[in-house]
Amino acid sequence: MTDSATGQAGTRRRGAVLEAAILDAAWDQVLEAGVAGFTFDAVAARAHTSKPVLYRRWPSRQELLVATLHRQLLGDPLVVPDLGSLRDEMICLLHEGNRKRFRFISVFGSLGVVLDGSPISFAELRAKAIGGTRLTVETIIARARGRGEITVDLPPRVTGLPFELLRGEVLMTMHPLSEESITTIVDEVFLPLVSAYQNGLAGADAD
Template sequence: MAQRPRQSSGSTTASQSGGATRRRGSELEEAILQAAWDVLVEQGYEGFTYEAIAARAQTSRPVLYRRWTQREALLQATLRYGWPEPVALADTGRLRTDAIAMMKHFGQSNRVEIITQVGAQLMAYFRETKTGFSDLRKMMLSPERAGRVATIVKRAVERGELAAMPTSPRVLTLPVDLVRHELLMTMRRVPDQTIIDIVDDIWLPLLHRTAAAQD
């Protein structure tokens, strides 16, 4: 099963004398979300219950209900907790090298392992909610994550490297979409040359044509 890409705080649940340690605030929430992530990847959506998560976190169901009154809210919080970290935001002074550095980070094989395996565990959720992987992607694309490619493109415009900021979000996210496709099709790290080809042969020419048309 997919392993969470970040380490939990490792907060203890027992004192040195063997009694229960009272956890509060962020420490308790970390323990709950780590437990929820573990339950999800081990038991799937069918096993993703308040009872199972509370038992795994060594807490009570009312503690979970006070924070997440609906199962879907708890699921979304769990996915955001365990999802791969946003890709590194390079600043090399050139759009091409910024994009290649970002896509190399995004193209690491452990990302697709996590996304694909957790996605497989959510098939029952997709059936129940009549949603799919594209809806999951939209849910996980917070403004902070979605705006990283736009940031390096905006820098290029400010440097005069690009005539204008493309208005189409599809144009901006194209390299991410193509690298993701490679990950899902091969289930392994995307080769550096493939990333260079995506940036040089497809994305940069399209960016310049789009920017010139808008200028």
């Protein structure tokens, strides 16, 4: 038996078309009602389909939420061009994240509601949903190595720190970061830390 559902225009939707419609409806539900209001009943009604259609694809509420976040993230990835310097590219990344990921970060702050009593941990859900950001950071670091700006190994906690600080401030304030905050993260936190590793003042080689 194949899944199908009727859209608002009366057309039958199947396969990838139906799945995309469900996930778009699921994202609208998250934005309107928050994670607490993210239920199979609500998503099915918004997508003009049935709960069994959802359950056949995503057996749990958690899996549906992860799939929803993945679709949104993959549809609007963080793209940082080669700007010629580590500083400029990291600032660009934070601007991109500030603009494109503010709503996602707000959703992540409420994930505990969904995960209550679930075998899926917050760390697992977070890793699945935002793995693309790490790939973008790795690209920036690789370009900096190619230019000779970085010549030592930097721990993932260091390279990922700027975006983690952005996430943390958004979760605390529920507002996007200011231009000044973004510049401060890069110029007063990240780059001095990179310099400390470069000069042997931090890391395994530090005295």
